[in-house]
Amino acid sequence: MIWIELNKTSEKPIYQQIYVRVKEQILLGELAEGERLPSSRVLATTLNVSRSVILEAYDQLIAEGYIKSKQGAGTFVESGISLEGFPSGVLPPVSVKTIDSKNNPKSIKNNLIDFRSGVPCLKKFPRKKWGSIGKDVYENIEASLFGYSSPEGSEQLRNVLSTYLDRTRGINCHPNQIIITSGATQAFTLLAKLLVKSNSEVLIEDPVTKEIPEIFIERGAKITPISVDEFGMQTERLTTKRKACIIFVTPSHQFPLGGILPIQRRIQLINFAKKTNSYIIEDDYDSEFRYSGHPVSSIQGLCPERVIYIGTFSKILSPSLRIGYLILPNSLVEEVKNLKRYTDYHSPTIEQVxxxxxxxxxxxxxxxxxxRKLYNKKRAFLIKCLKNEFGDLVTILGASTGIHLVGQFNIKFSTKILDEIKLNGVNIFPVENHALVKGHHNNKLIFGYGNLTEEELEQGIKRLRNVIEAEIAKKY
Structure with missing residues (x-):
């Protein structure tokens, strides 16, 4: 019998804790010569950890000769290993057979499966190529680039971006119209400072990333929600009594519901902006990952003088880079440059190069x-898991683009149910959290899958089903 207690707050990796405790028991003779160990799948389920963690620990024990694997038979303790007088006490003994994950919410919480949206697969960051280029840049760039730079950002990056975005997103701009920002959040903050006057009106999609209206409200804006459907913002509902306003949209992949704004609505949106002397803020946060056909072209390419385009590399590469950008009508460039200068002078230069x-x-x-291939595979696997566990009780929304999708269920997710879901090891957010007008989306959950393995996706959906089944059972 293996005795293991894990300390998931320790700096020591989980696989190493398992490896050390099994090794201890073998050396102390608590695991006898020839004794069969639990399979990696059984032990992973019992300890509430990833199976890959168990395999890593077992592989290390095999490499050092403590255990051996027999194909088709299992994993066994090797002979001749018991060591008299071996000092134990690294971890207090607790039989894994006494650990019941259903009755040990603390253990589950420490192994949270996080469906947070907007997080790319961090393990797949191209660190080798990035590091190689970085080494060359640091060794060979001119010394002046280690000094202060201009607020609009690296000329080299802006030139490259102008060409790249023209080819891939249909963006119509000169490099001088691009301002490099410290992520998309800074871009929104600069625009709020520039465009929001006393009691300015912002027409904004509903639901929407909840931080967006908060940024504009902080500057004193009046928020007017415009509801979305399966095709994005319902542009026929656009109306304002003010002379000018700001219109916020995510046309290439509406967040969070996933609609793609059709050309008819794009034209309607542009005509409204022209008529009211308003600016459209186009947030293009993850449209590169489209799974049928090519990425949808931007609205900016249709009307550069009325559209402010925001892009970011957080979803493509890594949030930690903190590199985003604004593409502005010529009339706004100098004002935003000045705001950027007084905000942080300029974004980090070397990373831009x-x-x-x-x-x-x-x-x-x-x-x-x-x-795109990896996320498409994860997306298909997640949909399969949802259908396997919930069948016709779930409807999939907004799965054609990006690194999240929405599941619409036959129950409403109260705060109590969401707390119970988290207590059972799943961190997930309802669409309702992003709704400006409450009460219409509390049966929908957002599933971010970019940074989860297939094993985590499967386990997360199973845990979710257990909670939902229990809630449904309470009603009958």
Whole structure:
């Protein structure tokens, strides 16, 4: 019998804790010569950890000669290993057979499966190529680039971006219209400072990323929700009593419901902006990952003088890079440059130079192709899991693009149910959290899958089903 207690707050990796405790028991003779160990799948379920963690621990024990694997038979303790006087006490003994994950919410919580949206697969960051380019950049760039730079950002990156976005997103701009920002959040903050006057009106999709209206409200804006359907913003509902306003949209992949705004609505939106002397803010946060056909072209390419385009590399590469950008009508460029200067002077320069090289040499597009295949596989697997566990009780929304989808269920997710879901090891957010007008989306959950393995996706959906089944059972 294996005795293991894991400390999931320890700096020591979980696989190492398992490896150390099994080794201890073998050396102390608590695991006898020839004794069969639990299978990796059984032990993973019992300890509420990933099976890959168990396999890593077992592989290390096999490599050091403590255990051996017999194909088709199992894994066994090797002979001649018991060591008299071996000092134990690294971990207090607790039989894994006494650990019941259903009755040990603390254990589950420490192994949370996080369906947070907007997080790419962090393990797949192209660190080798990025590091190679970075090494060359640091060794060979001119010394002046280590000094202060201009607020609009690296000229090299802006030139490369202008060409790249024209080819891939149908963006119509000169490099001088691009302002490099510290992520998309700074881009929104700069625009709020520039465009929001006393009691300005912002027409905004509903539901929407909840931080967006908060940024504009903080500047004193009046928010007017415009409801969305399966095709995105319902542009026929656009109306304002003010002379000018701001219109916020995510036309290439509405967040969170996933609709793609058709050309008829795009034209209607542009005509409304022209008529009211308003600006459209186009947030293009993850449209590179489209799974049928090519990515949808931008609204900016249709009307550069009325559209402000926001892009980011957080979803494509990594949030930690903190590199986003604004593409502005010529009339707004100087004002935003001044705001940027007084905000942080400029975004980090060296990372911009590395990114410029990364894009120019074709590595970004290769990475996108690679990740599109990976995310498409994860997306299909997640849909399969949802259908296997819930069948006709779930409807999938917005799965054609991006790294999240929405599941619409036959129950409403109260705060109590969501707390119970989290207590059972799943972190997930309802669409209702992003709704400006409450009460219409509390049966929908957002499933971010970019940074989860298939094993985590499957386990997360099973845990979710257990909670939902229990809630349904309470009603009957």
């Amino acid at each position: 590395i990114l410029a090289r990364f894009i120019k040499d074709g590595h970004l597009e290769k990475h996108i192709v690679k990740m």
